[in-house]
Amino acid sequence: xxEFEDVSLSLGEFSLKNLSLTIDDGELCxxxxxxxxxxxxxxxxxxxxxxxxxxxxxxxxxxVTNTPPEKRGIGIVYQDYALFPHMSVEENICYxxxxxxxxxxxxxxxxxxxxxxxxISHLLKRRPxxxxxxxxxxVALSRALAVKPSILLLDEPYAALDNETRxxxxxxxxxxxxxxxxxxxxxxxxxEAKSLGTRIxxxxxxxxxxxxxxxxxxxxxxxxxxxxxxxxxxIADAKLFGLEGRVCIRSEDLILHQKESKNSxxxxxLSTETRGALRTCLVDTGSVILTVTSGKRxxxxxxxxxxxxxxxxxxxxxxxxxxxTKNR
Amino acid sequence: xFLFCCALLGALPVGLILLALLNIxxxxxxxxxxxxxxxxxxxxxxxxxxxxxxxxCAVVILMIVGTPLAYLLARSTTRTAKLIGTIIDxxxxxxxxxxxxxxxxxxxxxxxxxxxxSAIGIAFQDAFPGIVTAMLFVATxxxxxxxxxxxxxVPVHLENAARTLGASPFTVFRTVTLPMTLRHISSGSVLAxxxxxxxxxxxxxxxxxxxxxSTLIYNRFMTGxxxxxxxxxxxxxxxxxxIFGILRFAAGRIxxxxxxx
Numbered sequence: 001x002x003e004f005e006d007v008s009l010s011l012g013e014f015s016l017k018n019l020s021l022t023i024d025d026g027e028l029c030x031x032x033x034x035x036x037x038x039x040x041x042x043x044x045x046x047x048x049x050x051x052x053x054x055x056x057x058x059x060x061x062x063x064v065t066n067t068p069p070e071k072r073g074i075g076i077v078y079q080d081y082a083l084f085p086h087m088s089v090e091e092n093i094c095y096x097x098x099x100x101x102x103x104x105x106x107x108x109x110x111x112x113x114x115x116x117x118x119x120i121s122h123l124l125k126r127r128p129x130x131x132x133x134x135x136x137x138x139v140a141l142s143r144a145l146a147v148k149p150s151i152l153l154l155d156e157p158y159a160a161l162d163n164e165t166r167x168x169x170x171x172x173x174x175x176x177x178x179x180x181x182x183x184x185x186x187x188x189x190x191x192e193a194k195s196l197g198t199r200i201x202x203x204x205x206x207x208x209x210x211x212x213x214x215x216x217x218x219x220x221x222x223x224x225x226x227x228x229x230x231x232x233x234x235i236a237d238a239k240l241f242g243l244e245g246r247v248c249i250r251s252e253d254l255i256l257h258q259k260e261s262k263n264s265x266x267x268x269x270l271s272t273e274t275r276g277a278l279r280t281c282l283v284d285t286g287s288v289i290l291t292v293t294s295g296k297r298x299x300x301x302x303x304x305x306x307x308x309x310x311x312x313x314x315x316x317x318x319x320x321x322x323x324x325t326k327n328r
Numbered sequence: 329x330f331l332f333c334c335a336l337l338g339a340l341p342v343g344l345i346l347l348a349l350l351n352i353x354x355x356x357x358x359x360x361x362x363x364x365x366x367x368x369x370x371x372x373x374x375x376x377x378x379x380x381x382x383x384x385c386a387v388v389i390l391m392i393v394g395t396p397l398a399y400l401l402a403r404s405t406t407r408t409a410k411l412i413g414t415i416i417d418x419x420x421x422x423x424x425x426x427x428x429x430x431x432x433x434x435x436x437x438x439x440x441x442x443x444x445x446s447a448i449g450i451a452f453q454d455a456f457p458g459i460v461t462a463m464l465f466v467a468t469x470x471x472x473x474x475x476x477x478x479x480x481x482v483p484v485h486l487e488n489a490a491r492t493l494g495a496s497p498f499t500v501f502r503t504v505t506l507p508m509t510l511r512h513i514s515s516g517s518v519l520a521x522x523x524x525x526x527x528x529x530x531x532x533x534x535x536x537x538x539x540x541x542s543t544l545i546y547n548r549f550m551t552g553x554x555x556x557x558x559x560x561x562x563x564x565x566x567x568x569x570x571i572f573g574i575l576r577f578a579a580g581r582i583x584x585x586x587x588x589x
Contacts, residue, residue: 047491069488076492078485082488084486084504085508095490144489147493
């Protein structure tokens with residue numbers, strides 16, 4: 001278990017303020033937030049690469065606030081993989097084992113086992129600069145796992161990968177998590193966060209603004225900025241389906257119709273924009289302008305068309321409801 | 329057109345160097361017997377070797393003390409680091425006679441450092457340590473700046489990753505940072521060595537004797553005239569070209585083997 005208790009840290013203009021956070025053993029915790037929010041700093045605090053100005057960091061109940069990174073047993077994989085370019089893939093993987101004085105024979109067998117697991121056996125003699133993004137990612141993962149860390153920190157490791165390689169690498173990570181490894185992943189991708197995280201922590205401006213299960217966080221964003229960050233494009237004051245106050249709706253949850261249907265609002269399309277296979281329309285309903293995203297095949301609409309926007313009951317989320325519930 | 333203009337303008341400094349070399353070479357080769365006589369003089373050979381060795385000693389000291397300094401400057405963003413960087417650059421900006429006076433004042437027999445060291449038998453005035461100190465003083469910015477640039481190019485992420493894999497800060501420096509900076513260390517050393525052996529003003533202020541090659545050329549110019557000093561100069565040029573050629577080749581090999589790219 002990782003515990004942050006009132007941890008503060010100032011680094012130049014950036015500061016992390018009174019961070020308190022608990023991550024349980026075996027969790028796959030996703031840390032999300034806009035650029036410069038402090039996500040990487042949180043990972044580096046866990047790894048011991050920064051000393052907090054105030055507060056306590058505990059791992060499995062032990063105060064590790066002043067324990068150097070080499071004694072924490074935590075693996076880290078950076079977005080740029082941070083492979084040592086002057087060493088071969090094999091030397092990279094064995095680097096940590098050499099530091100821990102693992103016998104050479106055992107180093108070789110661990111390296112070969114990991115290389116086999118991640119399908120990089122044919123790359124062992126290569127230099128990192130000759131590897132593709134996916135290959136480098138697997139080498140970095142193998143290198144971090146070679147020293148058998150208790151916690152694995154992943155700092156946007158899939159950002160530079162194409163979709164297919166990303167899917168393969170995500171599958172690798174899910175497998176590691178299913179084997180009981182505690183993983184903390186920093187990502188910008190909402191889809192990744194939704195599909196992977198057993199817990200999601202949203203960070204903004206050096207503060208944790210929300211933490212909870214994926215369902216909780218995506219259904220009840222704590223505030224408007226968090227709702228926008230989590231992909232809610234429609235935010236307004238409303239009284240809908242028993243909810244009252246500030247509510248948010250994802251643009252893809254709304255449905256456009258040419259005829260009036262249940263729970264629908266009449267409106268006029270102001271503009272349309274095509275993004276790949278999807279089309280986004282701005283619809284003026286008189287009281288509010290809604291953003292609606294739909295498949296291109298779901299009817300042809302153009303600016304000026306009169307339409308009806310259906311709001312399914314499950315699509316409406318109240319901002320801050322979780323807090324309100326807790327407070328009650 | 330732009331590239332042509334660049335080439336035309338760039339031809340001026342290159343042409344000047346080549347013309348000067350061609351001039352002295354043709355002049356010396358017109359009297360090879362005299363050139364051979366001067367080049368094989370024991371004083372000339374001894375002085376060239378002494379100059380090279382003094383430059384080598386200065387570079388070794390720089391490698392030991394300048395490398396950690398360059399690392400600190402590369403990794404620190406504090407105002408103090410910026411101030412230290414400016415102080416390091418001072419010898420480049422100062423006239424070398426001033427550098428000589430600064431070194432002399434500090435290392436003369438009754439200077440702040442010279443007095444206690446002369447008490448234990450280490451002399452700087454008109455002595456080999458004085459030559460090395462003057463060379464060290466003027467060569468420091470060339471070494472530190474080059475190596476600092478090399479360290480700055482090593483991503484901190486790499487060092488962080490190595491720490492989490494069980495390496496202490498010194499082990500990270502030894503196994504990751506230093507090997508990735510060898511190209512800069514070798515070229516900084518060559519630059520600093522070159523700067524050191526070419527020094528004249530700062531060296532004569534503290535140690536006219538034993539003479540370094542610049543002092544000997546000046547001395548021969550004043551006593552034996554242009555012909556004699558040109559022969560010594562030409563001998564030094566050939567020796568330098570040989571040594572620099574070998575060093576550049578070696579530096580390239582080291583860099584090629586260990587550099588990150």
